[in-house]
Structure formats: structure tokens, C-alpha cells
Amino acid sequence: MENRSVPVHGDLEAMLEKVNVDDAFAKTVGMRVVELSPGYAKALMDVTDDHVNLFRMAHGGAIFSVADHACEAAGNSFGKPAVAIQNNIHFLSSGTSGDRLEATARVVHRTRRIGLIEATVRNQRHEILAQCHQVIYFKASKA
Amino acid sequence: MENRSVPVHGDLEAMLEKVNVDDAFAKTVGMRVVELSPGYAKALMDVTDDHVNLFRMAHGGAIFSVADHACEAAGNSFGKPAVAIQNNIHFLSSGTSGDRLEATARVVHRTRRIGLIEATVRNQRHEILAQCHQVIYFKASKA
Amino acid sequence: MENRSVPVHGDLEAMLEKVNVDDAFAKTVGMRVVELSPGYAKALMDVTDDHVNLFRMAHGGAIFSVADHACEAAGNSFGKPAVAIQNNIHFLSSGTSGDRLEATARVVHRTRRIGLIEATVRNQRHEILAQCHQVIYFKASKA
Amino acid sequence: MENRSVPVHGDLEAMLEKVNVDDAFAKTVGMRVVELSPGYAKALMDVTDDHVNLFRMAHGGAIFSVADHACEAAGNSFGKPAVAIQNNIHFLSSGTSGDRLEATARVVHRTRRIGLIEATVRNQRHEILAQCHQVIYFKASKA
Numbered sequence: 001m002e003n004r005s006v007p008v009h010g011d012l013e014a015m016l017e018k019v020n021v022d023d024a025f026a027k028t029v030g031m032r033v034v035e036l037s038p039g040y041a042k043a044l045m046d047v048t049d050d051h052v053n054l055f056r057m058a059h060g061g062a063i064f065s066v067a068d069h070a071c072e073a074a075g076n077s078f079g080k081p082a083v084a085i086q087n088n089i090h091f092l093s094s095g096t097s098g099d100r101l102e103a104t105a106r107v108v109h110r111t112r113r114i115g116l117i118e119a120t121v122r123n124q125r126h127e128i129l130a131q132c133h134q135v136i137y138f139k140a141s142k143a
Numbered sequence: 144m145e146n147r148s149v150p151v152h153g154d155l156e157a158m159l160e161k162v163n164v165d166d167a168f169a170k171t172v173g174m175r176v177v178e179l180s181p182g183y184a185k186a187l188m189d190v191t192d193d194h195v196n197l198f199r200m201a202h203g204g205a206i207f208s209v210a211d212h213a214c215e216a217a218g219n220s221f222g223k224p225a226v227a228i229q230n231n232i233h234f235l236s237s238g239t240s241g242d243r244l245e246a247t248a249r250v251v252h253r254t255r256r257i258g259l260i261e262a263t264v265r266n267q268r269h270e271i272l273a274q275c276h277q278v279i280y281f282k283a284s285k286a
Numbered sequence: 287m288e289n290r291s292v293p294v295h296g297d298l299e300a301m302l303e304k305v306n307v308d309d310a311f312a313k314t315v316g317m318r319v320v321e322l323s324p325g326y327a328k329a330l331m332d333v334t335d336d337h338v339n340l341f342r343m344a345h346g347g348a349i350f351s352v353a354d355h356a357c358e359a360a361g362n363s364f365g366k367p368a369v370a371i372q373n374n375i376h377f378l379s380s381g382t383s384g385d386r387l388e389a390t391a392r393v394v395h396r397t398r399r400i401g402l403i404e405a406t407v408r409n410q411r412h413e414i415l416a417q418c419h420q421v422i423y424f425k426a427s428k429a
Numbered sequence: 430m431e432n433r434s435v436p437v438h439g440d441l442e443a444m445l446e447k448v449n450v451d452d453a454f455a456k457t458v459g460m461r462v463v464e465l466s467p468g469y470a471k472a473l474m475d476v477t478d479d480h481v482n483l484f485r486m487a488h489g490g491a492i493f494s495v496a497d498h499a500c501e502a503a504g505n506s507f508g509k510p511a512v513a514i515q516n517n518i519h520f521l522s523s524g525t526s527g528d529r530l531e532a533t534a535r536v537v538h539r540t541r542r543i544g545l546i547e548a549t550v551r552n553q554r555h556e557i558l559a560q561c562h563q564v565i566y567f568k569a570s571k572a
Contacts, residue, residue, distance in 0.1 A: 018197055025202035028193045029171065050171045053215065054161055059168035060215065060227050061208025068203040072196065084203050085400055086372055086421055088231040088517040090545055090562060092538045109521045109557070113399065114371055114423060116519055116560075128538070131545075133519060133562070135372055135421060137400060228543055229515055229564055231374040233402050233419060235395045252378045252414070256542065257514055257566060259376055259417075271395070274402075276376060276419070278515055278564060280543060304483055311488035314479045315457065336457045339501065340447055345454035346497040346513050351490025358482065358489065370489050374517040 012036050012077060019073055031066045033073045039107035041073035047099040058095030063130050067119045070105035074117055075136040077107075082115065082136040089132035100124045105134075113138050155179050155220060162216055174209045176216045182250035184216035190242040201238030206273050210262045213248035217260055218279040220250075225258065225279040232275035243267045248277075256281050298322050298363060305359055317352045319359045325393035327359035333385040344381030349416050353405045356391035360403055361422040363393075368401065368422040375418035386410045391420075399424050441465050441506060448502055460495045462502045468536035470502035476528040487524030492559050496548045499534035503546055504565040506536075511544065511565040518561035529553045534563075542567050 016036045019026070026032060029051070035042035045051070045066040053059040068087065075082035095101060105119040114137060121130040159179045162169070169175060172194070178185035188194070188209040196202040211230065218225035238244060248262040257280060264273040302322045305312070312318060315337070321328035331337070331352040339345040354373065361368035381387060391405040400423060407416040445465045448455070455461060458480070464471035474480070474495040482488040497516065504511035524530060534548040543566060550559040 022197040023202070024193050024195050025205050026196075029204065049167055051168050052166075053168055054165040055224075059166070059208070060211040060230070061172065061204065062168050064207045064211065064230075065202070065204025068207065072203065081198075083237075084234050086231070086233050087203070087207075088229070088374055088562065090229050090538075090564070091227050092545065094226075108560075109519075116521065131537075131562075133517065133560075135519070231419065231517060233395075233421070235402065251417075252376075259378065274394075274419075276374065276417075278376070308483040309481075309488070310478055311480050311482055311491050315490065335453055337454050338452075339454055340451040341510075345452070345494070346501065346516070347458065347490065347494025348454050350493045350497065350516075351488070354489040354493065367484075369523075370520050372517070372519050373489070373493075374515070376515050377513050380512075 011079065012038070015076065025065075026069055029062060029065050031069050033069065036073055036077055038077050039074060041070045041077065041105050043070040043073065043103045045101045045103070047095050047097055047101060049097050052097055056096065058099065058101070058129075060091060063091065063095065063101065063121055064089055066101050066103040067105070067121050067130060067132050068134070070103040071117045071119050071134045071136070074105040074107055075115060075134070080138045082138050085135050085137050087132055087134040089130055091130050092128050095123060095129050101129065154222065155181070158216075158219065168208070169212055172205060172208050174212050176212065179216055179220055181220050182217060184213045184220065184248050186213040186216065186246045188244045188246070190238050190240055190244060192240050195240055199239065201242065201244070201272075203234060206234065206238065206244065206264055207232055209244050209246040210248070210264050210273060210275050211277070213246040214260045214262050214277045214279070217248040217250055218258060218277070223281045225281050228278050228280050230275055230277040232273055234273050235271050238266060238272050244272065297365060298324070301362065311351075312355055315348060315351050317355050319355065322359055322363055324363050325360060327356045327363065327391050329356040329359065329389045331387045331389070333381050333383055333387060335383050338383055342382065344385065344387070344415075346377060349377065349381065349387065349407055350375055352387050352389040353391070353407050353416060353418050354420070356389040357403045357405050357420045357422070360391040360393055361401060361420070366424045368424050371421050371423050373418055373420040375416055377416050378414050381409060381415050387415065440508060441467070444505065454494075455498055458491060458494050460498050462498065465502055465506055467506050468503060470499045470506065470534050472499040472502065472532045474530045474532070476524050476526055476530060478526050481526055485525065487528065487530070487558075489520060492520065492524065492530065492550055493518055495530050495532040496534070496550050496559060496561050497563070499532040500546045500548050500563045500565070503534040503536055504544060504563070509567045511567050514564050514566050516561055516563040518559055520559050521557050524552060524558050530558065
């Protein structure tokens, strides 16, 4: 009945569970959302021998994935479905098997239709592996 | 003996095999390089139920990964090790389980140290899912 | 009365004149739109001693400006007001006083609300100085 | 005689004067560097009727220019010549004649050859007009 632009806590808890249970790619690459609040999310990925490229470094696709996963959760945290339309990522240092990657994503700007998310991927020593900015589009609610 | 900046066919064949055998993340997410020539590569990914997000669409990380994988092969096709330093991706349409994604990557500009790669991800109907530009840095050879 | 998504020729002619007469910044930096059709525009800038930086090269702001100017015309060529929300530019070679820069912009993807424009800046020798992709947002018509 | 990677204060003062005296495009569009320290610069632009587009808003090229100008100063503040190779800008709100734009640029990551600069353009009400990330390449010193 009411018009909520920010979901109440229960909605976010439900979404947090949903994204961790229903996101198949997240399971495939071993990442999960561990924090979620309106406009903010944190995701984790433990880099294993399954995430490295032929140089034995964490694949760029793996690093991007955990950042994008945090962005997906943060972007959808307002109770409106959001889709990513662009993402610019800077790779600053490399990762190796054994690293724990933590991606934090924060919506830094938002209009009715467009949002900008800033995300940072750090390892367990708090070194920044990647920094990215994602533009999202809030779809019209089908209400 | 000679100073080659472009690898001969045999080198690329060896690299093509190496990337498909030794890249663990490529196996994890089910992608492989199927064409490789100096400055060009093509990679494939069959989208399955393992690649979708909670909206049942191909995860942005999966789409980026196959593009990045083609870029990695194309960037390293000149006989000099290359690392990605930045990638800007535009997501243009979505993918679903059953789609075959084809990513083509082409080095469109190159100096001694810096390269620009253009990559496009298409589905089996030749619709463009994503377009990206990656900046790479050619490391000094340790010769 | 009719619902036009593509302006008729007369509209574009009027807009071409309008952009060249009313865009003050274009006059300040010496650029003008010389071609305009639905989804496409070409702009020119003659690099003079007024456009160089302290290294005597065309300032990045000048190169971006002529690209952005072509994007602005192309993005607004469909009869719907469009605003730029993001632009990723790659600087590939430098320009000097005496160069004529030609920026071509083409809308390569378009939904009801979002568009992607690809623009290229070349000099009189057809060398590419810069390549960029701009995301635009089509505002709701105030009808 | 010594190998300095960070210029002493006198060098930066000289460079600050040089960029404000010798950068012709900066004069053309009315911008100037007002602060400079190793890895950081601030530039100002007063938006006048000369900076607006046909919608009477500050032209995207003007907003980018002041950001790029601050980046140029920050990137060259280490005593090594730097060139911009890529810049991703997000336009978040618009500017009008009468606004004072302040662009701050900070080098947030740096290797021997590659740097990443983060720049923000704010108006006199501290609203963010644009945010950008620029990749720079440090040229080998000709020593």
C-alpha cells in the first residue's frame, strides 16, 4: 500500500538470502554477499586454484565478477529492479590463490532512473586489486 | 636468434593450447579460446544454468569473463607478456541459459608499451550483448 | 499529431543551424557540426595555437570537446532530448597546431531511455587521435 | 645529480606558473591551476555565457576540460612527464552560467610507468558535477 523507495530491513534480509541461494553464477565462482543495506553491499570471494589464469594470477573475470556481484546487490537494494548498463574497471594489483577478496559497492549518486555505483576490491592485506564504477538503470516498477 | 615481435604460427598454436589447458578459471566458468592470431582472438562460452544470476539472466561477471578471456589471448599474441590495466564494458542486451556467447577481441592500437583492445560479445543470433575496450600494458621482456 | 521517433529532414536542418548558432562553447573553442542525420553527426575543429597545452600538443579537453560535441548532436538527432551520463575516452595519438580534427559520432545501440554512442576523432591524415563511447539518457518528452 | 622522484617545492612552483602561463587552451576556456603538490592539483573554471551549450547548460567539453586540466597538473607533478591514455567521466549534475567549477585531481595509484588519477568537479555549492578516472603513462625520462 505504501510507496517505499527504501526497503525495510526484512526485505533486505530476504534479498540477501535470495541472492546467496538463487544466484547460480555466484556459486559457480564461489562468491557470496555478506553485507547489504540500502545502497551498499559487500561480497567475498576466496581465490583458489580454480580462479587463476595461465600466469597463475586471479583471472580478470574473477576480480570483475566479485565487484559486479557486490554492485548487483547494492543496486537492487532500494526495492526497485536495477540493471547494469556500463562498468569501468581499473586493475591495480594482482591476486593469487589463497587470497580472500572483499568487494564493497556503494551507490554514490542516484536519480529516479540512473545510479552510479563505486566498487573496490581489496585482498586480506587491504591492498586494492581493482576499482570500478558502474552505471545502473532503474527499471520502471511493474505495479 | 632473430628478434620477433610477432610470433610465428607455431608459437600461437602452443599458446592456444596452453591457455585452454592451463587457465583454471576458464575451465571453472566454461570458456575456451577457439581462434588466435597476432592481435586477434575469439573465445566461446555456453551459458548454462550455472551462469545465471537471481534474475535468471547471464551474470555480468560471466559476460565480462568471456570478453576478458578473449582480450587476454589477443593481448598476449604478440610474443610479449601483456597485463590488463583497465576495461570499460557496456552491457547492451541480456543472455539466458542455452545461449552460446562468442567474444571477439582485436588489438586496435599499439605502441611499445600500451595497447587498446576492442571486444564484442555476441550470442548465437549475432545480437551484441556487450562491447568493451581494454587497455593493456606490455611488460618489458626479461631477456 | 503524428508520433515521430525520427525527425524529418527539416527538423534536423533546423537543429544543425541551432547547434551552430546557439552553442556558445562551440564558438569559444572553435568547433562546429557539419553533418547531421538520425543517429549520426560529424563535427570539426581546427587546432590552432589557442588549443595547445604546455607541451604544445592539443589539450585533452579540446580533443574531448569536439568528440562530445558530435555526440551531443547525434544523441539529440532523434527528436528526443538526450543528456550524456558517461563517456570513456581513449587518447591514441596527439595533435598539434595546424591539424584539422574531425569527430564522427554514431549511435550504435538504443533503447527507449538509454543510448550508446561511439565517436572517433581523426586528423587530416585520417590518423585516430581518440576513440570514445558515451552513454546517453533520453529524457521523457514533456508532451 | 640526485635521482628525485618527487619534485621539491620550487619545481612545483615553477610548474604551476608554467602551466598557467604557457597552456594556451587553459586561457581559451578560462581555467587555471590554483593548487599543486606531488600527486595532487586543483583547477578552477568560472562558467560564463561562453561555456554553455544550446540547452544553456555548461558544455560537457567544458566540464571535462577543467577535470582534465587538474589531472594534467597532478600527473606531471612527480618530475616525470606523463601523458593521458584514457579517461572515464560520469556526468552527475549540470552547470550553468555563474557557477564556479572546482576540479580536484589526486593520483590514487602509481607504478613506474602507469598511474591512476581520480578527479571530481564540484560547483560553489559543493555539488558534484562530474567524477572521472584517468589512466596516465609516465614516459621514460630522456636523461
